[in-house]
Amino acid sequence: xxxxxxxxxxxxxxxxxxxxxxxxxxxxxxxxxxxxxxxxxxxxxxxxxxxxxxxxxxxxxxxxxxxxxxxxxxxxxxxxxxxxxxxxxxxxxxxxxxxxxxxxxxxxxxxxxxxxxxxxxxxxxxxxxxxxxxxxxxxxxxxxxxxxxxxxxxxxxxxxxxxxxxxxxxxxxxxxxxxxxxxxxxxxxxxxxxxxxxxxxxxxxxxxxxxxxxxxxxxxxxxxxxxxxxxxxxxxxxxxxxxxxxxxxxxxxxxxxxxxxxxxxxxxxx
Numbered sequence: 001x002x003x004x005x006x007x008x009x010x011x012x013x014x015x016x017x018x019x020x021x022x023x024x025x026x027x028x029x030x031x032x033x034x035x036x037x038x039x040x041x042x043x044x045x046x047x048x049x050x051x052x053x054x055x056x057x058x059x060x061x062x063x064x065x066x067x068x069x070x071x072x073x074x075x076x077x078x079x080x081x082x083x084x085x086x087x088x089x090x091x092x093x094x095x096x097x098x099x100x101x102x103x104x105x106x107x108x109x110x111x112x113x114x115x116x117x118x119x120x121x122x123x124x125x126x127x128x129x130x131x132x133x134x135x136x137x138x139x140x141x142x143x144x145x146x147x148x149x150x151x152x153x154x155x156x157x158x159x160x161x162x163x164x165x166x167x168x169x170x171x172x173x174x175x176x177x178x179x180x181x182x183x184x185x186x187x188x189x190x191x192x193x194x195x196x197x198x199x200x201x202x203x204x205x206x207x208x209x210x211x212x213x214x215x216x217x218x219x220x221x222x223x224x225x226x227x228x229x230x231x232x233x234x235x236x237x238x239x240x241x242x243x244x245x246x247x248x249x250x251x252x253x254x255x256x257x258x259x260x261x262x263x264x265x266x267x268x269x270x
Contacts, residue, residue: 001061003033003102003164004085008075009093011042015124015210017053022096024057028103033089034061036079041070073175073183076160080174088167090160094124094210104205105164112196113147115164116156118203124212132209134162138200147197151252157192158259159184162207169194181221182233182260189256190240193247223267230260 005023009016023035039047047066054062065078076090087109091097097117105115121132131139137155141148156162171194175187234257241253 001032001034001084001086003028003087003089003106004079004083004167005033005035005089005091005102006076006079006083007035007037007091007093008040008072008079009037009046010040010070010072010075012039012046012050012093015094015212016050018096019091019093020053020057022098022101023091024060025099026097026102027100028106030059031061032106033102034063034083034085036063036065036082038075038078039064039066040072040075040078041068043068071177071180073177073179073187077174077177080170083167086167088165088170089163091207092161092209094212095161096208096210098204098206098208101205101207102164104201108146108199108201109164109166111166111168114150114166114169114195114198115201116153116198117162117201117205117207119162119207119209121209121211124210129208134158141198142200146199148199150192150195150198151249153198154252154255156198157185157188157252160188161209163198165191166195176236179229179233179236181226181229182263185256185259186233186236186240189237189248189252192249192252193244226267227264230264234260 007019037050039050043066050064054064063082065082067074067078087106089102101117105117108115118138119134120129122129134155137153141153169191173190175183179186237253237256241248
């Protein structure tokens with residue numbers, strides 16, 4: 001097994017089938033990858049609906065897990081513990097990928113280089129695909145010779161999607177269950193001591209990010225909760241960095257902390 005695709009999902013709506021259909025339509029051989037769906041914090045009718053889809057779409061090694069414990073980090077950790085693939089691809093359940101996504105990422109991946117795709121966004125309910133802030137990073141790097149130092153692609157490392165990660169880079173490290181926000185960027189910083197370079201696919205390998213008003217990222221939060229979380233995240237960045245400062249890139253560490261300070265200032269101005 002070359003690739004394990006991990007999809008955490010909570011009370012999935014019809015959008016998850018766009019995601020699963022895009023995996024079923026991959027141009028890479030179906031015995032090359034597995035799809036691990038982790039249904040977290042809920043059960044029926046969603047589990048039966050997913051099982052029915054799996055039965056109707058044979059040929060892929062679908063693996064469905066259910067846990068009563070909610071949280072995307074816990075779901076991703078379950079997926080990592082179960083993964084049999086040499087590489088890991090994370091996909092959010094409301095997003096989807098182009099047909100050559102896995103094939104193109106895998107073709108340029110290795111233990112020290114993380115391949116990055118071409119990201120586009122779209123508003124839920126439309127078919128208008130547009131660039132967004134991470135796309136600008138891709139555009140600025142595409143004409144550079146690969147591989148590229150990963151700290152030049154910082155915008156790609158706010159979360160685990162858009163890329164393929166060798167399992168040895170992750171090792172036994174997992175998403176921190178202490179945090180409900182910014183845990184994605186913490187995880188990517190945690191494992192950044194194990195890779196040096198990135199490489200870019202062509203614009204054919206696309207990750208389509210769905211923008212929907214009721215998604216977790218758009219959920220309204222209390223200012224006090226945001227401030228407490230961001231301060232704790234900064235503390236965790238310091239803990240990770242100063243446990244092994246020679247293993248982590250200082251500029252990447254600073255950029256992650258500044259990102260949290262930007263969140264704090266944004267909420268204080270409200």
